[in-house]
Amino acid sequence: MRIAIDATSVPARPAGAGVYAIELARAMVDRDRRDGYALYARDGWAEPIVARRSNWRCERVSAGSPAARLLWEQTCLPRSLQALGIDVLHSTHHTLPLTKVRARRVVTVHDLTFFRIPDRYPPARRLYMQTLTRLSASVAEAIIVPSKAVRDDVTRVLRIPSSKIAVVYEAAALQYRPIAREDAAAIAREHGIEGAYVLSVGSLEPGKNRARLIEALRRLRDAGIDYRLVIVGQQAWKYDSDFALVDALGMRDRVMFLGYVKQEHMPALYSGAIAFAFPSLYEGFGLGVVEAMACGTPVLTSSISATAEVAGDAAVLVDPALVADIADGLRRLLTDPALRADLSRRGLVRASQFSWRRAADETHAVYAATVAGESPSR
Numbered sequence: 001m002r003i004a005i006d007a008t009s010v011p012a013r014p015a016g017a018g019v020y021a022i023e024l025a026r027a028m029v030d031r032d033r034r035d036g037y038a039l040y041a042r043d044g045w046a047e048p049i050v051a052r053r054s055n056w057r058c059e060r061v062s063a064g065s066p067a068a069r070l071l072w073e074q075t076c077l078p079r080s081l082q083a084l085g086i087d088v089l090h091s092t093h094h095t096l097p098l099t100k101v102r103a104r105r106v107v108t109v110h111d112l113t114f115f116r117i118p119d120r121y122p123p124a125r126r127l128y129m130q131t132l133t134r135l136s137a138s139v140a141e142a143i144i145v146p147s148k149a150v151r152d153d154v155t156r157v158l159r160i161p162s163s164k165i166a167v168v169y170e171a172a173a174l175q176y177r178p179i180a181r182e183d184a185a186a187i188a189r190e191h192g193i194e195g196a197y198v199l200s201v202g203s204l205e206p207g208k209n210r211a212r213l214i215e216a217l218r219r220l221r222d223a224g225i226d227y228r229l230v231i232v233g234q235q236a237w238k239y240d241s242d243f244a245l246v247d248a249l250g251m252r253d254r255v256m257f258l259g260y261v262k263q264e265h266m267p268a269l270y271s272g273a274i275a276f277a278f279p280s281l282y283e284g285f286g287l288g289v290v291e292a293m294a295c296g297t298p299v300l301t302s303s304i305s306a307t308a309e310v311a312g313d314a315a316v317l318v319d320p321a322l323v324a325d326i327a328d329g330l331r332r333l334l335t336d337p338a339l340r341a342d343l344s345r346r347g348l349v350r351a352s353q354f355s356w357r358r359a360a361d362e363t364h365a366v367y368a369a370t371v372a373g374e375s376p377s378r
Helices: 017-031 046-050 066-084 123-139 148-157 181-190 210-222 240-248 263-272 287-294 305-311 323-335 337-352 356-371
Strands: 002-006 036-041 056-060 088-091 104-108 142-145 165-167 197-201 228-232 255-259 275-278 299-302 316-318
Touching (some): 002 017, 002 066, 017 036, 017 046, 036 046, 066 088, 088 356, 104 123, 142 148, 148 165, 148 305, 181 263, 197 210, 210 240, 228 263, 240 255, 263 287, 275 287, 275 323, 287 337, 299 305, 323 337
Parallel strands (some): 002 036, 104 142, 142 165, 197 228, 197 275, 228 255, 275 299
């Protein structure tokens, strides 16, 4: 097959869906030396990955804004696919060329947050994602989703038959592993962190449910269980409400907002945390959950959507809508060393069940089935 992977959605500071595209490309390079690949990317991350293989080529795209990328996708990409004789196109983030193309089309839909929790997005962004995702899903020969939860959402909300959908789980990158306590502490100090802390990772926006997490920690502090909360994530939609809440609750000295942290420091920050707290209202996968588990960090996460599916029995699961439930789950984690040790062991086992090699194998199977005109679902 001649395969094109459109990873032009990867931003300069990748997280979540951007990490997915990079790690999938890296794993596909390692596994497949037979098929021909064209990897479309906007930034320089792609060249070092594909340089090792003669059957890969990197197509550098100049599209600095979302509007420019959309124009390129709908006009230039189809012509490039034709010129390269591509058999199957895989877009790694929700959107596809909508005009008729020779190549079979595969799209990854990471979640339907913009339908399920529309307030997590500015109105223009929400409308863009809703419209393009719906249209792309309708023209795609196959849709890849990161969890059964998203598969069910796509069939229900977008009215796509399940036979068209393949569940391919994501994974922690190889760098995520337990880091020695002294080394982890040294990295933490570089970011101004001293002493024990609870870690939370993800963009600053309402859907991550940080307000209830901060309120839960305030309750624990009042009860004499006092730990610092360290939040890693870029500023997004309505991020300032979390800052205001911290001030209103008198928690400025106990909550640290680190912003974006480079990927090579994240294993140490996970490993150094006493617990990882991620009571998100909705996730398509919840990559931070698996990354924390791979580092041996005990996890608290939501009992709904994909986070419960991914965590299995290796985390404390809480109702993200209830501050009291989040507080109780944290209390159990922070006061019970035996529970933390047990969840650390369980988490390492659970994380090992996900791998990018497996994701690449299963994604390639989707390509092959699509080109053969077969159902991609498993």
